[in-house]
Amino acid sequence: MQRRMKTMTDNNLTWHMMDITKELREERMQQKACTIWMSGLSGAGKSTIANALEKRLYAMGKKTMLLDGDNVRMGLNSNLGFSEEDRVENIRRIAEVAKLMNDAGLIVITAFISPYRQDRRNAKRIIGDKFREVYVSTSLAECERRDVKGLYKAAREGEISCFTGISSPYEVPQHPDVVIDTAKMDVEACVDYILNSLVF
Helix, strand or coil, X not given: CCCCEEEXXXXXXXXXXXXXXXXXXXXXXXXXXXXXXXXXXXXXXXXXXXXHHHHHXXXXXXXXXXXXXXXXXXXXXCCCCCCHHHXXXXXXXXXXXXXXXXXXXXXXXXXXXXXXHHHHHHHHHHHHHHEEEEEECCCHHXXXXXXXXXXXXXXXXXXXXXXXXXXXXXXXCCCCCEEECCCXXXXXXXXXXXXXXXXX
């Protein structure tokens, strides 16, 4: 059978069209793939909520994958720092991985600060219409009060540079699909709200 190919660039790269499509994979898995992109300050509760959300989806029989900021930086993105340039590349790589997983039929949950609007827009462009943005809007004051890792204290004392919320900006999402505040809702209520809002 002749392989179908669609020219993608002018530098001899071609996009190979495969016979098993993402739609067929979704049908086999009996679910609609998507990426639930959680964004917010350090300490906002992204990882905690993402973990609880994946557990709930797993209990519902869904096939999922959770991509967590710290975990990914220990592997795939271990060569990246926290400069603006590296943060941009960090998010680009995550978006590409999430898209591949969506193409495999999986529901992907990401938990990254992803502080820049342009990076989140780029992530949405890469992932496409399967992108769902969840803004964990927990305030800077509450995140500093929690400060589980002692990072805010270190940033305030000048021991950490380019720290989001202190010495580097966090650009609030303009049109997120879901907004949750972990200072006002417990973890299970946050999960319920996300599931109801995104209609699983």
